[in-house]
Amino acid sequence: MSSISPRTAPPQPCSEPSCPQPAAFRTRSRAAWCDAHITAILRRGDLEPLEPFVKPTAWRLTRCLVCGCEAHYRLEYTVEKNASGEATCRACYWKRWAQGSRDLKGAYANLAPITFAEAREHAEKNGYDYIGPLTDPSLEDDPHHVRCRFCGRLSADRMGDIAFGCRCQTNPRRDQQTSRVSQPKTKQRDLLKDSGLPVLDWWDHGTNDAAAWETVGLRALREVSWCCPDCGLQFLKRVIDMVTIPECPDCEPKRRAAWNAEYERYTVTPVADVPELLAAWADDADPRTVSVAGSGPLRRFRCPQGHHPRLSPHKYLQSGCPSCRGQDTRIERILGAELDPAAFGLGAEIASQWHPVKNGTVKLAAVSPGSRKARWWQDPNCGHEWQESPAERDKGQRLRCPVCRTILDSLAHHFPELAAEWSSANPVSAWHVRPTGQTPFVPTWVCAASPEHVWQVSLASRSAGSGCPECREHGKSQVELDHHAAAERVFGNAASGQSLRHDAFTRRAAWLVDISVDLAHGQKLVIEYDGSYWHADKGDLDLEKSRDLLAAGHLVVRLREHPLPALAISELGYTEFVVYSAVPDPDGTIARVKQWVLGHMTLGSE
Structure with missing residues (x-):
């Protein structure tokens, strides 16, 4: 195995055959070239560089050798276009494309020129400085020269492309944001035990160990033991399979057999023999001649609410009217949205900008997030008002306020x-x-x-x-810092890395403790976090430290990572909680510590 570190590794050679120069950048799996050959690649694409090369994904200012248009392109883009035989310069490309489009349309082509003022207003509205048209006259689909006001990138774009704004302003929607401000830095997993899914009733607590229950995720591939709530059968199956469709190996074949038998019976049963279907029948065909199940055209029904769906008789018998089901779902969502305006799907941030007056009697809860009808919005921060459809608000640049250009x-x-x-x-x-x-x-x-x-x-x-680099706590692992922050939230006060001294200490004159909390009546709580790696061979030291702290009158809680064994301490003021490094839960763990402290204080006062 090579002992060369990445910092001392030799330069990557240029991918051009027989070139002795080192490449201008490093890559693991793609070609890399020296600066001279990168320039040659640009020239093959009819470009000349106007800026030094930085990296293949960086925007680099170039000039087209054919039309002279200056624009920014990435090296990767030029390599791709060279391989396909297409011009890199978008000004040249769109000019040819627009002319070809007009030739195809012939007499139906739109030959109305776009004025300079119209193009400039359109560009400025979408975050660009307008440099000028690239054709004379400027017709539909012809390119225009623009510069992004935010990143400074020069480009040649059509009017329709300009409407989308610069890609630097694209604000993709993310269902989950990440920050240690709101959650621990350690990776969070969706745990089965926290899902609330019906499959939790199938978990076999008697066979599976406690560690599996605490750590298994929703998409785990491991096999665990399950117990059918209907027949009591115990069986092994992967977690991900049970989360998707919980099935018992004994009950499921019986259920499917019963369903198939019923379906076969319905294939020879006319609609007229099923009262529920006959009452809703609104089709021209004679219900005595139409089977409930089997192949055939869709039939017309009339539900009690007056809807006239067209579907197979068997589907209507099993599921009822689809319009009524959708309406029930909508009512549930609207009722939920009265408590939470974001529940209908618009999102809390967009929902908070619903204009309180200008939308008339229309309620936010009744507005679909995909609606294309313009509504009134108002930003509570700046007070600006505007009209826009909910669908447009949540795509592209996703602006919070189009005047201030703030983003969602x-x-x-x-x-x-x-x-x-x-x-x-x-x-x-x-x-x-x-x-x-x-x-x-x-x-x-x-x-x-x-x-x-x-x-x-x-x-x-x-x-x-x-x-803050100057306020950073040294000598503490991230998981300890997260538990310290949780202790501050739960108890209202907590110190990290405090040095404790007491005459009762026999092993050392002072002990450094992970977390200490001042309780009522001068009592102190000490919380120690024992990582399974660092404390694997420190059982004796942990035992002596705990006994010293107990002798000093402190309450002691040790958070011991699985699979560390428990310490041989049975005193009233001491307890341990098993924690799991794969799924840390600082707030939940410290909440359990507080419950233990409250129980201990209650026992002590009796």
Whole structure:
């Protein structure tokens, strides 16, 4: 095995045969070229570089050798176009494409010219500075030269492409944002035990161990034991299969056999013999000649609410009127939305901007998130008002306010604690950036605890859990810091890494404890986190430390990672909780600690 580290590895050679120069960048699986051959690649695409090369995915300013249009392109894009024999320059490409389109349309082609004022207004409305048309006259589908106001990228785009805005402003929807501000930095998993699914009733607690119950995820491939709630059969099956469709090996074949037998009976049963179907029959065919099940055309029914669905008789018998089912679902969602406006699907942030007056009698709960009808909105922060459909609000740039150009799912919306440390020296506000987005500048932050602490770090780093470098706690693992933060939330006070001294200590004069909490009447709670790796061979030391702390009158709780064995301590002021490194739950664990403390204090007062 090679001992060369990535930092000392030799330069990657240029992929061009017989070229002795090192490549301008490194890659694991693709070709890499030296700067001279990168320039040659651009020239094959009829481009000349106007900026130094940075990396293949970076936008680089070029000039077209055919039409002279200056625009930014990525090296990867030019390599792709060279391989397909297509021109890289979008100005050249769209000119040819537009002319070809007009030739095909012939007399039906739109030859009305687009004025300079119209094009400029359209570009500025969508976040561009308008440089000018690239054809004379400028007709439908002809390209225009524009510069993004936000990233400065020059491009040649059609009017329709300009309407989408620069791709740097694309704000993709994410169902889940990440930050240690709201959850531990450690990776969170969807646990089966927290799902609330009916399959939980099938879990075999007698056979499966407690560790499996605490750690198994919804998509786990491991086999565990299940017990059928109907027949009591115990069997092994993968978790992911049971979560998808919980089935008993004995009951399911019987159920399917019964269903098949019933279906076969319905294939020879006329609709006229089934009262529920006969009462709803509204088809021209004679119900005495139409079988309930089997192949055949869809039939017309009339439900008690007056709907006239067309579907097979067997489907209507099993599921009823589809319009009524949809209406029931809609009513449930509307009733739920009276308590939570975001429940209908618009999202909490968009729902909070529903204009309180200008939408008349229309209720937010009755508006579909996919509706294309324009509604009135108002941003509670800036007060701006505008009209836009719910469907348009949640795609593309996904602007929170089209006047201020703030975005949905911004750092300020999801993580106000981080936004409070966003420096006013940054060129945009915390309402303009996503929690894990990329910015053309390195954001500046101001420590909320000590305003004299100022530092620069990316949004991704802050969202990953980094804090003020001058206030950072050293010598603590992330999981210990997360439990300390949870103790502060649950108890209202908690110290990390405190040094405790007491005359009762026999092993050492002082002990450093992971977490300490001051309780009522001068009593102190000590919480120790024992990681399975670091404490695997420290059982004796953990035992002596715990006994010293107990001798000093402190309450002691040890959080011992599975599979660490329990310590041989049975005193009243001591307890242990088993925790799992794969699924840390600081808030839940510390809440259990508080319940134990309250119970201990109650027993002590009796």
